[in-house]
Amino acid sequence: MLSQSFLLSFLLCPLVLAVNPLLSEKAGTPPINRNSTQGDSSYRAPYFPILNWTQYENNPILGANQARGWESSYVYNPTAMVIDDMVVLIYRAQNSSLISTLGLAWSTDGYNFTRYTDPIFYPTESYENRGTEDPRLIRVNGTFYMTYTGYSDSDGVKLCMATSVDLLNWNKTGPVLPDIEHSKSGAILDEIQPDGTYHMHWGDDQLYLATSIDLIHWTMPTNNTYATSILEWEQALIESGPPPVKTRDGKWLKVYNGVASQTQGNYVKQQYSTGQMLIDPITFPYGPPVARLETPVLTPDTADEKQGQVNNVLFSEACVQFKGQWLMYFGEADTYLGVASAPVQP
Template identity: 40%
Template sequence: MTTTSLFGDARFPLGPFTPYENNPILRPKGDSWESSNLYNPAALVVDDQVVLLYRAHAEDIVSHVGIAFSDDGYHFERENAPILSPEHDYERFGCEDPRIAYIEGTYYLTYTGWDRRSAQLCLATSPDLRTWTKHGPLFEDFDTFKTMDPRGFNWSKAGVIVPQQIDGKWWMYFGEGGIYWATSDDLIHWTPGTSDEEPMYSPTPGTWDEALVEIGTSPVLTDDGLLLMLTNGATRRYLKDGTREVDYRCGQIVIDPANPTTVLARLQEPWLRPQTFEDTHGLVSNVTFVEGLVKFRGTWFAYYGQSDTTLAVAVADPGATYGTDLRADG
């Protein structure tokens, strides 16, 4: 079996990406556990297939993680039963928003355990994507909104593991609100590098991600050795009736492994934003939310949720570049 989770031959910024004309590629179906909403997938390549691990739920909004396979990156066959479901108190109302890394024969799945009060970053491991061992919440007494909008209790959703060691340690980037880092000796027990009052990356005031930033996809390796990750960011608008409306868009950051606690650069404008009907209408409207990125048969595939309701993909040709080549003759 061949599994790939660290993709290379990338440039910053990655893209441009074009949403697939036949999105959504997966929708809710039937009257089962995935009958109401299906979104926010992790992605990797296994044996020359794209594998998605996606979040879905019925009307009860209790999320499970399902699995789907594709030979072309666009058309997926899903299995009927979820591969990960709530079992414990900390996740009793949902196993949400998976990200995945494959390291030395083991799949490491980070996900959000939701108890309708606290969203906690959890870890599960598997040798085969079917049998999972849950290791529980990773960070106690950590609030990734601490410097912005403190929750006052554990809140640490969203985490991606770098599938290669840096300076003899395993690294993870995590957080919603602000982005933080953690290290591990064994990939199971993780220690934050700072307190929750010291994010390594925070929202940029006056921009499209001024309300929050959240880690999106596992990293890719650029041509010059930097780690590039797709991110999510949001603004919030308050309407005349006092209600709040969100707008989630997708960005990019790049990190130097020689200085892995610092973001070197960010894409100043989002590479993806809500545009289509599915992007702007759903359980949580106005959301494009990326969690899966693979390079498959020479093309970049970025998988994202649409308004917490359907699942879509945007693609990029590695040979394409942003902007106009001003060096052309004439």
């Protein structure tokens, strides 16, 4: 297990390549490589919206592990992908000093997970010396591209990128938008668009657009504001959830998180809920969304979501289709990790 002192010894390491030799030698982790299959074998693309979400009765499915210092305080905010007929999670964990690292877990049913003993991703660079947070994952041509938040004393919050082929050894490519003072929450469409670029929505007040030809180097168009808050439950801010999912009619379904600015109706001030919007990067590449649901599909309803490190938070960051159902994975009050399911449309 990596101790806190071991992690901190890497904080100012100048290397871009972050390889943990213990991971390569450790038995028991899924043997993921470039030839691993992605997605459910019976996958059916959705229509917008995906409805009828039900929270799992045995939530939370993951929490802090006191026996492992790096995840001894909190476990939440995961990304997920179906690889080799397993749901693979990369989740955010915090130690007693609240420094965030990323852990790996996998499941053959989507609910019961086996955790790897050590963090697979941790601070090594000056721009992330206070933590590596909130991953979002896509895979293109056998390579995993992970956006995450680097948090540091000097640079604050920066949207960053890393790549891998096995989810164990990572190449960090640095801040995605280095000239932006505050950036986070990058969700990438995993197909190149007709304009020859990949599209990413990012931001945690409103959604902005950035584009790239190689998934590493990103630029912002002049008209980069993609979507703003318009509904009662999202008036304080909107923030990307998982990477968008392509619909059957060729548009994209985007799950996102919204925050209420005041207590009214069914919403509590600063409550994080989960919504859906329909986007069309071909006809409206710079936004706005084609449509969005008027009410959220998931709200903080349980005790684990209403009270924790940050109260009244259900923060969705992963959505996969697995064995005939959609599974949404989310953080509960920045303390636990939960899941909800929805049926696949016929």
